[in-house]
Amino acid sequence: MARRTFNIQAQPGFSFIAxxxxxxxxxxxxxxxxxxxxxxxxxxxxxxFSTRWFVSASNNSVVQDAAGRSVLIAIWAAVLATLAATMAxxxxxxxxxxxxxxxxxxxxxxxxxxxEIVTAxxxxxxxxxxxxxxxxxxxxxxxxxxxxxxxxxxYLPIRARLESMDLTLERAxxxxxxxxxxTFRRVTLPLLRPGIIAGFMLAFVISLDxxxxxxxxxxxxQDTLPTYMLGQLRRETTPExxxxxxxxxxxxxxxxxxxxxxxxRKQ
Amino acid sequence: MDKVRQAAVAxxxxxxxxxxxxxxxxxxxxFVAAVGPLFVMxxxxxxxxxxxxxxxxxxxxxxxxxxxxFQRDLFDDTLGLADAHIAIIWRSIKLSLSTTxxxxxxxxxxxxxxxxxxxxxxxxxxxxxTIPFWTNLLIRTFAMQQIIRxxxxxxxxxxxxxxxxSPLQIMYTDTANLLGMTYVYLPLMVLPLYASIERLDFRxxxxxxxxxxxxxxxxxxxxxxxxxxxxxxxxILVFIPSLGAxxxxxxxxxxxxxxxxNLIEMQFGGGRNWPLGAAISIxxxxxxxxxxxxxxxxxxxxxxxxxx
Numbered sequence: 001m002a003r004r005t006f007n008i009q010a011q012p013g014f015s016f017i018a019x020x021x022x023x024x025x026x027x028x029x030x031x032x033x034x035x036x037x038x039x040x041x042x043x044x045x046x047x048x049f050s051t052r053w054f055v056s057a058s059n060n061s062v063v064q065d066a067a068g069r070s071v072l073i074a075i076w077a078a079v080l081a082t083l084a085a086t087m088a089x090x091x092x093x094x095x096x097x098x099x100x101x102x103x104x105x106x107x108x109x110x111x112x113x114x115x116e117i118v119t120a121x122x123x124x125x126x127x128x129x130x131x132x133x134x135x136x137x138x139x140x141x142x143x144x145x146x147x148x149x150x151x152x153x154x155y156l157p158i159r160a161r162l163e164s165m166d167l168t169l170e171r172a173x174x175x176x177x178x179x180x181x182x183t184f185r186r187v188t189l190p191l192l193r194p195g196i197i198a199g200f201m202l203a204f205v206i207s208l209d210x211x212x213x214x215x216x217x218x219x220x221x222q223d224t225l226p227t228y229m230l231g232q233l234r235r236e237t238t239p240e241x242x243x244x245x246x247x248x249x250x251x252x253x254x255x256x257x258x259x260x261x262x263x264x265r266k267q
Numbered sequence: 268m269d270k271v272r273q274a275a276v277a278x279x280x281x282x283x284x285x286x287x288x289x290x291x292x293x294x295x296x297x298f299v300a301a302v303g304p305l306f307v308m309x310x311x312x313x314x315x316x317x318x319x320x321x322x323x324x325x326x327x328x329x330x331x332x333x334x335x336x337f338q339r340d341l342f343d344d345t346l347g348l349a350d351a352h353i354a355i356i357w358r359s360i361k362l363s364l365s366t367t368x369x370x371x372x373x374x375x376x377x378x379x380x381x382x383x384x385x386x387x388x389x390x391x392x393x394x395x396x397t398i399p400f401w402t403n404l405l406i407r408t409f410a411m412q413q414i415i416r417x418x419x420x421x422x423x424x425x426x427x428x429x430x431x432x433s434p435l436q437i438m439y440t441d442t443a444n445l446l447g448m449t450y451v452y453l454p455l456m457v458l459p460l461y462a463s464i465e466r467l468d469f470r471x472x473x474x475x476x477x478x479x480x481x482x483x484x485x486x487x488x489x490x491x492x493x494x495x496x497x498x499x500x501x502x503i504l505v506f507i508p509s510l511g512a513x514x515x516x517x518x519x520x521x522x523x524x525x526x527x528x529n530l531i532e533m534q535f536g537g538g539r540n541w542p543l544g545a546a547i548s549i550x551x552x553x554x555x556x557x558x559x560x561x562x563x564x565x566x567x568x569x570x571x572x573x574x575x
């Protein structure tokens with residue numbers, strides 16, 4: 001009898017550690033969100049429920065500026081990265097191996113291999129000199145840097161989609177005398193759309209979240225929301241930071257949930 | 268016949284040229300804003316440092332590299348090892364290894380647990396691991412700070428339980444760095460592990476039990492060897508970002524518990540020694556490359572042996 005109920009999959013203590021891990025993954029986030037609704041000035045004491053820190057954060061002009069800048073950079077970087085990644089994906093899939101293909105893979109994935117802090121100081125070195133030479137110190141540098149490290153993230157889902165795509169439809173279009181461009185517009189692109197959307201959203205989230213490269217590339221007065229928060233964490237913080245973090249968190253989670261649902265529908 | 272072949276060759280050449288044109292924007296952007304600057308930095312590491320940051324352009328010097336490991340005594344001008352730098356390099360390696368081990372201890376059972384759920388539920392559990400992964404690293408570090416600071420949740424609960432009388436000082440210690448990095452990098456361990464455990468063939472496990480193996484023996488002799496590729500992938504995915512961590516030690520570790528990332532920042536900020544900063548950055552990159560090479564060697568050795 002005991003032999004029949006013996007579960008070959010069980011390992012002692014594993015479920016306990018796993019459930020503890022899930023608890024530990026979410027507890028800090030939960031604490032952060034709960035304290036965003038703390039009425040008290042300080043984080044140490046609970047002063048009752050209140051939404052006043054959300055109000056004060058949304059009225060804080062520095063936060064407004066930083067949030068606007070974050071979104072602006074993320075949109076530009078995600079659009080440019082998705083465009084470049086889509087073209088690169090088309091150029092690196094569905095072909096026999098050719099000279100330079102490995103080089104292309106290595107280049108496109110390079111931003112994932114190097115520690116962010118190293119790229120950040122290298123960009124600081126180069127951009128600070130270009131800033132002196134050209135006198136231009138606008139958001140272009142941040143957009144360019146963000147585009148570069150977003151490309152591999154946008155590339156992954158687009159490439160995956162292309163590789164799993166059926167080639168017969170495009171051949172059929174060509175057989176029916178569609179020009180290559182027309183085939184691309186009417187057949188390839190619509191089929192590729194879920195990959196492109198996923199790539200764009202990943203790139204957007206990655207750009208929005210970036211702290212390190214932005215911190216080193218930005219000129220004075222170009223704080224994004226994450227670098228603003230990093231600066232604030234140095235001093236004694238009020239629940240306002242929690243409120244900003246909570247809104248930020250909700251935005252990321254919404255995007256990830258949409259991605260998850262898109263992915264699920266595909267299957 | 269020859270004409271047909273020639274036409275095919277010409278089409279192929281055209282195709283490859285188009286493919287280069289198509290990939291050009293991505294390659295150029297990455298070259299300008301990622302790869303190229305690394306070469307400039309390599310160059311900078313061999314130059315004389317400027318008085319107010321930057322470098323004296325064109326003045327060759329090995330001082331930056333020299334200062335990574337050695338220092339000259341202020342008084343008698345003798346050479347000594349740069350203890351502070353070596354301590355920070357050593358701390359970075361040690362903390363990254365500890366983080367890897369801790370994420371493995373927590374992540375392996377978690378991945379195993381997810382893989383044992385009924386198939387239609389697994390997706391949800393995986394998703395629960397993915398959500399923290401996609402939320403901002405700074406926010407997660409900040410969330411960890413709220414748990415471990417002196418008036419934080421952990422200390423409050425321990426005091427309330429009567430385990431301790433006064434709050435434990437966890438913030439601004441190596442323990443804070445370790446806990447923070449484990450927290451933020453844990454999903455990177457769980458996801459590849461889950462991918463390998465999910466494909467585990469339980470007939471092998473059953474065979475082990477039929478031959479009177481204990482649970483521990485089955486785990487050690489059957490399960491772990493089979494999921495080793497996922498185990499190595501997860502360890503590398505945690506170890507590499509830990510080595511280059513910057514945000515977590517800055518927020519949780521404070522000034523006394525710097526890691527390599529913070530040491531680099533210091534040279535470009537207050538330290539005003541760009542060649543030294545550049546040389547440390549390249550040292551960090553070299554450490555990462557060593558870890559990656561180790562991974563590639565192991566991956567090719569283990570590749571595809573167990574899953575047909």
